[in-house]
Amino acid sequence: MKSLILVGYRGxxxxxxxxxxxxxxxxxxxxxxxxxERRVGKSIADIFTQDGxxxxxxxxxxxxxxxxxxxxxxxxxLATGGGAILRPETCCRLKNAGHVIWLTATPETIFxxxxxxxxxxxxxxxxxxxxxxxxxxxxxEKRHPFYSEVAHEIIETDLLKISEITNRILLNYAxxxxxxx
Numbered sequence: 001m002k003s004l005i006l007v008g009y010r011g012x013x014x015x016x017x018x019x020x021x022x023x024x025x026x027x028x029x030x031x032x033x034x035x036x037e038r039r040v041g042k043s044i045a046d047i048f049t050q051d052g053x054x055x056x057x058x059x060x061x062x063x064x065x066x067x068x069x070x071x072x073x074x075x076x077x078l079a080t081g082g083g084a085i086l087r088p089e090t091c092c093r094l095k096n097a098g099h100v101i102w103l104t105a106t107p108e109t110i111f112x113x114x115x116x117x118x119x120x121x122x123x124x125x126x127x128x129x130x131x132x133x134x135x136x137x138x139x140x141e142k143r144h145p146f147y148s149e150v151a152h153e154i155i156e157t158d159l160l161k162i163s164e165i166t167n168r169i170l171l172n173y174a175x176x177x178x179x180x181x
Contacts, residue, residue, distance in 0.1 A: 003098030018079035102151035
């Protein structure tokens with residue numbers, strides 16, 4: 001049985017879907033951003049502000065590598081940060097560790113979801129000086145090739161309920177030979 005790894009821009013549902021999948025499959029769930037905050041003792045926003053994006057990406061890469069290493073023998077669900085795919089080493093690790101599912105949404109849907117998320121301001125900082133919607137559009141365009149390269153499966157989340165996304169993933173999981181995608 002392979003692990004399930006969720007990638008995609010913030011606001012596409014990775015954390016929520018990961019929790020639901022873990023409950024349904026009765027396996028461990030990890031959220032790389034939460035693990036980073038726990039290990040470093042700072043919010044993601046504080047790491048970006050105090051240490052910069054380069055240091056954050058270094059910590060993110062090391063955290064994901066450690067999660068994957070510690071759980072190599074047991075299947076799990078991992079929700080990654082939106083930019084985790086920017087490091088080639090991380091992409092390689094993710095692709096080899098399990099079935100990578102890219103959750104997508106339109107920039108407008110992402111913008112709307114981020115506006116509704118109370119954690120967005122404190123946990124997920126803006127990465128550019130663009131307006132929030134312009135930033136989403138620019139970063140989606142920049143990250144698209146990375147998401148495409150690492151993903152085994154793509155699910156558009158715009159019009160789907162959480163249960164529909166989870167059920168689609170579980171159906172594919174069940175249909176695979178003993179969970180091996």
